[in-house]
Amino acid sequence: MQNDRVIRLYGLVALLNLVLLVVALIDCIATEEFAVRNLPKIVWVLLILLFSPIGAIIWFVAGRPQHAATGSGAAWRPGSGFPEAERPRPARTLAPDDDPAFLRSLARSRREDEDLLRRWEEDLKRREEELKKKSPPSE
Numbered sequence: 491m492q493n494d495r496v497i498r499l500y501g502l503v504a505l506l507n508l509v510l511l512v513v514a515l516i517d518c519i520a521t522e523e524f525a526v527r528n529l530p531k532i533v534w535v536l537l538i539l540l541f542s543p544i545g546a547i548i549w550f551v552a553g554r555p556q557h558a559a560t561g562s563g564a565a566w567r568p569g570s571g572f573p574e575a576e577r578p579r580p581a582r583t584l585a586p587d588d589d590p591a592f593l594r595s596l597a598r599s600r601r602e603d604e605d606l607l608r609r610w611e612e613d614l615k616r617r618e619e620e621l622k623k624k625s626p627p628s629e
Contacts, residue, residue, distance in 0.1 A: 507543045514538050514546030517554065525555035 518534050534553045537545035586592045
């Protein structure tokens, strides 16, 4: 009876060890080489395989990349001390029809296009007049 409990306990520990080993190994292999901390990636793989479960635990503590920012440069979180008026906010982009600078540039472009069209029409009229003066009236 007691022997069965010990066998089940060892089986459970072995299963947990295997799961931890596989998860750590997959995580290590899937991590980009530049993101691995403290040791080269191949050394981490060998540590995980040879020193199970300690190698896997050390990988999660010391080798895995840090994804969260730490220290004073960390991202703002609610309740971290900023008054509401001074809260950092992402830059808000305006739609083109709400952006005054864009609308001014459209008006300027439209005026320039109208001026260009007016100059072309004047030039066309001038050339037509010159052609009329050069060619004799046909009867």
